[in-house]
Amino acid sequence: MPGLLAGKSALVTGAASGIGRATALLFAREGARVTLSDLPGEALESAAAAVADAGGEAQAVAADVTREDEVATLVERAVARFGRLDCAFNNAGVAPRSVGAAGQRIGEMSRDSWDALLAINLTGVWLCMKHELAAMERQGGGAIVNTASIGGLVGLPRSNAYVVSKHAVIGLTRSAAIDYAEAGIRVNAVCPGYVETPMIGESMARRGEQILGTVPMHRLGRPEEIAEAVAWLCSDRAGFVTGAAQVVDGGYTAV
Template identity: 60%
Template sequence: MTGMLDGKSALITGAGSGIGRAAALAFVREGAWVAAADRNLDAAKATVAAIEAMGGEAVAIACDVTDDAQVAAMVAAAVNAFGGLDCAFNNAGVAPYQLNSAGVLTADLEEASWLGLIDINLHGVWRCLRHEVVQMRKQGGGAVVNTASILGLIGSGGAAAYVASKHAVVGLTKAAAIDHAPENIRVNAVCPGYIETPMTEETVRRRGEALMARVPMARMGRPEEIAEAVVWMCSDRAGFVTGSCWQVDGGYTAR
């Protein structure tokens, strides 16, 4: 029995932990070769070690998505390693608390916090998408998935920069899907709810009980549950799916 991604090459950003690492392992399970990129090279190497332990093939790449030259080099390294680029998962991002904006009212945000979060969560996705699509054009097609969020679909207090960045990723995904559909390049987004990752630990510590009260399934999601959606969207089984933003949130946005 073959995997959904047999013979395909994939690039994953933010692959050093959480959803990115789970996706890397799922892609390999389904037959892909993976370029695991992260600004923390040691974390990317740990993901590669886990892939190799399961018999897969992967390379680790250091990349800061706020630096366009590094993004271009990352895509080139992935292509050099595997001869092309069939799938990309633009997953690198930051949470509000990492840039001192958690719980801060919109008018009280420091400009540095706003710009820093937007640069990673939005501009970083655009930088990756741009270079990936240029490569996919040369090959006659490909599939891209961007990490948005349920907060790309709804609002939330005390998180203006994050909410704005993720709404923008949803819009970018839809626009890019329309632009590049004639080139056989599909662009979709995944919108995770509250998932058990290092990035959400601080949020859960502060207000986890209140958040879980709003989730119909009454639990946190697992990184592997996001990975499954991403694998499918990158596979040929999703051949008529583009411009979609898939909630994987335990029913949070259904209320």
């Protein structure tokens, strides 16, 4: 039986680890040819090699999503290698601690931390969408999924810029879904809860029991579980789904 994404060309940012890597691997298993992107480094090359070792066709293209010239080149290379761009998963993002804002209230954050987080989590998504949408419109359609978060649906303590960025990603997703519906392009977001990735390791070490106490299923999600939602949203089986914020959170936002 053909895979969900058989014959499609897909792009994944933030593909070196966690949800991005798991999604790139699943895309390949479901029949897609995959362009993996992240910052330069061994982790990106390793992820692309893992896709190839699993029988998928892949290329690694290093890019900083905050730099428009690099994003433009990334999309151009995806199209040049595979002929078109059918699916894009804009997953690159950072947590507050990555920009020196861990555990800070809004009045305690520096301007540099605020600007750095929004540049990656929001402006980076917009830049990717800008160039992906242009490529998809030229070819007559496609599907985009952006990584938001439960932090895009509710407030989280001492995570101000992160929450702002993820709420904005959902707004950007919904607006783009309306703007590009007639062009045959679907735009959705996925909203993971607490997932077992390197991003949450430090938080789990400090307050793991507290975090799990907020999740009705009493466990962390697995990257592969988020990947399944993304693959479905990118597939033709989700042909009437656009502008959605798909929650995959073990029941966190249901409480």
